[in-house]
Amino acid sequence: MPVTEALAAMLGHAPAAPAVRGVALGEALGAILAEDVVATIDVPAQDNSAMDGYALRAADASRPLSVSQRIPAGTAPEPLAPGTAARIFTGAPIPAGADTVVMQEDCREEGGQLVIEATPAPGDHIRPRGQDLAAGSTVLRAGRRLKPQDLGLLASVGAASVAIYRPLKVAVVSTGDELVEPEDGAALRPGQLFNSNRYMLAALLEGLGMQVIDGGILPDDGPATGAAFERLAGEADCIISSGGVSVGEEDHVRAQVERLGELTLWRLAIKPGKPLAFGHVRGTPFIGLPGNPTSSFVTFCLLARPFLLKSQGASDWEPLAIPVRAGFSVARPGTRQDYLRVSLERQGDSLVARRFANQSSGVLSSVCFSDALAVVPVGATVCEGDLVEVLLLDSLA
Numbered sequence: 001m002p003v004t005e006a007l008a009a010m011l012g013h014a015p016a017a018p019a020v021r022g023v024a025l026g027e028a029l030g031a032i033l034a035e036d037v038v039a040t041i042d043v044p045a046q047d048n049s050a051m052d053g054y055a056l057r058a059a060d061a062s063r064p065l066s067v068s069q070r071i072p073a074g075t076a077p078e079p080l081a082p083g084t085a086a087r088i089f090t091g092a093p094i095p096a097g098a099d100t101v102v103m104q105e106d107c108r109e110e111g112g113q114l115v116i117e118a119t120p121a122p123g124d125h126i127r128p129r130g131q132d133l134a135a136g137s138t139v140l141r142a143g144r145r146l147k148p149q150d151l152g153l154l155a156s157v158g159a160a161s162v163a164i165y166r167p168l169k170v171a172v173v174s175t176g177d178e179l180v181e182p183e184d185g186a187a188l189r190p191g192q193l194f195n196s197n198r199y200m201l202a203a204l205l206e207g208l209g210m211q212v213i214d215g216g217i218l219p220d221d222g223p224a225t226g227a228a229f230e231r232l233a234g235e236a237d238c239i240i241s242s243g244g245v246s247v248g249e250e251d252h253v254r255a256q257v258e259r260l261g262e263l264t265l266w267r268l269a270i271k272p273g274k275p276l277a278f279g280h281v282r283g284t285p286f287i288g289l290p291g292n293p294t295s296s297f298v299t300f301c302l303l304a305r306p307f308l309l310k311s312q313g314a315s316d317w318e319p320l321a322i323p324v325r326a327g328f329s330v331a332r333p334g335t336r337q338d339y340l341r342v343s344l345e346r347q348g349d350s351l352v353a354r355r356f357a358n359q360s361s362g363v364l365s366s367v368c369f370s371d372a373l374a375v376v377p378v379g380a381t382v383c384e385g386d387l388v389e390v391l392l393l394d395s396l397a
């Protein structure tokens, strides 16, 4: 099944997320907004000065003016006396009757009067009321993942709490008799390897603001795998496994998902990550990522991440895709859409994608030392210099 078709099918199964109201702004970073926020005030609340200087009528600027009041930020000014200027500071409200601000560098004092050395136009250096947000307008829409700057914007309209979706609880299990947890100074016995997927997947989930349930390591054994899946289905909103999803008789994931629920998808035209599985265990969504670490990473980012974000109530999960020049060639068309790990290099006015030397799905350093995934569609060949689309890793993980 092609990647886009598989993703659409998975997204169709994303459950609705429950909302929580009254969450303090300081606790909401990374959460998904559950309701639109509407501004109840104009931001800024009044016309104010963008400069330290003098507020006046532009028409009065050609003659010396007396300074009739002083307006620091945080004060309420008097209307401007006709034919005068007001000393004003950045952020201070513009007095009624003034229509321009002249920065102090363009003014001088002469015989107790203010002389303007510029020819100001009405509106100069004035930040109009509501220029950032107008009262009644939508500040942020439901479905938005809150970024640090969003918290600032919400605070600017006086919102101290927001409605968000409750963070999903996602269980992570690693399968494989060969796996041992990393331990400083520990030696591996023959055939063993350290469990790298668990740390990577848990961190990817935490990066999405989700709560991780650590399901540990499962042996390559059908009944033990099934028992763990069934237990986790009762605790988690979604189960994610890695490994044991391919075709060998040591791969038990698929059979257990089929026994305990349904397997909706298996085997995609994606490289790396072909044996990805999706289904439900006792009604709980289940995603079986392939064991190879790079396959696990890529399928998490391209399929699990959008599914989880949609389940979390998010309205956007698209990675940032940009066209760049290929610094490599692909001579033989593939039967799976390939996501090559590439680093981006500036060359004159454009970016060139350099392919990481080893693209094996077991080589996780290919992900660590790359900036993006270059997409090579099924059946496509690429010549050096061709435009290829790359997905920025920073927008995926």
Ligand SMILES: Nc1nc2c(c(=O)[nH]1)N[C@H]1C(S)=C(S)[C@@H](COP(=O)(O)OP(=O)(O)OC[C@H]3O[C@@H](n4cnc5c(N)ncnc54)[C@H](O)[C@@H]3O)O[C@H]1N2
Binding pocket: 174, 175, 176, 178, 179, 193, 194, 195, 196, 197, 198, 242, 243, 244, 245, 246, 247, 248, 251, 272, 273, 274, 275, 289, 290, 291, 292, 293, 295, 361, 362
């Ligand atoms: N006869 C076939 N064999 C394989 C096929 C195929 O179509 N026919 N597909 C290959 C592809 S492509 C992939 S991808 C892998 C996926 O296999 P599994 O999901 O069954 O994963 P495992 O066999 O359990 O492990 C694969 C590989 O990854 C290592 N691994 C597993 N878990 C972890 C972990 N938590 N941390 C680090 N490394 C892990 C494991 O030791 C294996 O080396 O199947 C191919 N085979």
Ligand code: MOO
Binding pocket: 270, 271, 272, 273, 274, 275, 290, 292, 294, 295, 361, 362
């Ligand atoms: O589809 Mo697999 O991830 O190539 O080794």
Ligand SMILES: [Mg+2]
Binding pocket: 243, 244, 245, 246, 247, 248, 250, 251, 291
């Ligand atoms: Mg296997």
